[in-house]
Amino acid sequence: MFNPDAVGKSRKSSTTFKVTQESISNFAHAIGESEVINSPVTYSIMISLGPSQTLLEDNGLDWTRVVHGDQKFQNNRPLHAGDEVTCTSTIESYRAVAGNEIVTVRTDLHCGAELAQVQWTTLVVRG
Amino acid sequence: MDYAGGARMRVVELGYQIPAETYKINRATLVEYANAGGDQNPIHQDETIAKSVGLPDVIAHGMLTMALAGSYVTKWAGSAAAVTEISSRFTKPVVVPAGVDVEITISAVIDEVSARQVRLEITAECAGVKVLGMAKATVSLL
Secondary structure: OOOOHHHHEEEEOOOEEEHHHHHHHHHHOOOOOOOOOOOOOOOOHHHHHHHHHHHHHOOOOOHEEEEEEEEEEEEEEOOOOEEEEEEEEEEEEEEEOOOOEEEEEEEEEEEEEEEEEEEEEEEEEOO | EEOHHHHHHOOOOOOOEEEEEEEEOOHHHHHHHHHOOOOOOOOHHHHHHHHHHHOOOEEEEEEHHHHHHHHHHHHHOOEHEEEEEEEEEEOOOOOOOOOOOOOEEEEEEEEEEEEOOEEEEEEEEEEEOOOOEEEEEEEEEO
16 A cells, blocks of 8 residues: 655656766667657656656555556756766656546656656556 | 667648557567566566456557657657657556567657647557557747
């Protein structure tokens, strides 16, 4: 059972993620893109996945019943090789609807003081 | 990703239907995406596990389909730097049986235009079924 009082809880990743040209190229290649100076628009999901999962697990999320409901990216700029990204994930909303639970987590991706990208991930926990 | 000429050739007009593109994915694509994107959930690679949780077969990562939509918008925008927002619901799974290429067709229509940006409403279809819901992107014109 997810902790309904988790809304507003936040967790900053303890380490930074260093963006490499190789990781951008691998992601681009997997989706059929070839030119790779700017990160593809959804690339940063690979950075936020771990930190947001940790926050959700700390608050009782049961992954065996989870479906990815929706996803949003607000990209102030693409990421580039050499960027050092810090993630801060926050549980933004929680509601129980018709036996399912719906949780939205926001992750802010900072490069130093600059807010480069923000993501929202909504998960549906099936009852 | 940047496409020389893409931005110069485009039409920016309310209601304009951007030509569709078809993307082919297969089991190898899913493995490559899992490695590149860091999502190793076995339902995207292992038929036995996918079926054990009630799926018809291995399914593609919703984020892979969204990444293809991102590519499609980037091509039209001319650069990933111009795509300031993209969002989507994952409404239907893309089933990827062994040994075949599965086609995902992506198109978009311009549903808002301002001096600074346009909003696109994106459609992604696989075998005639819409696999993304409420999919939208914002492209900066600056």
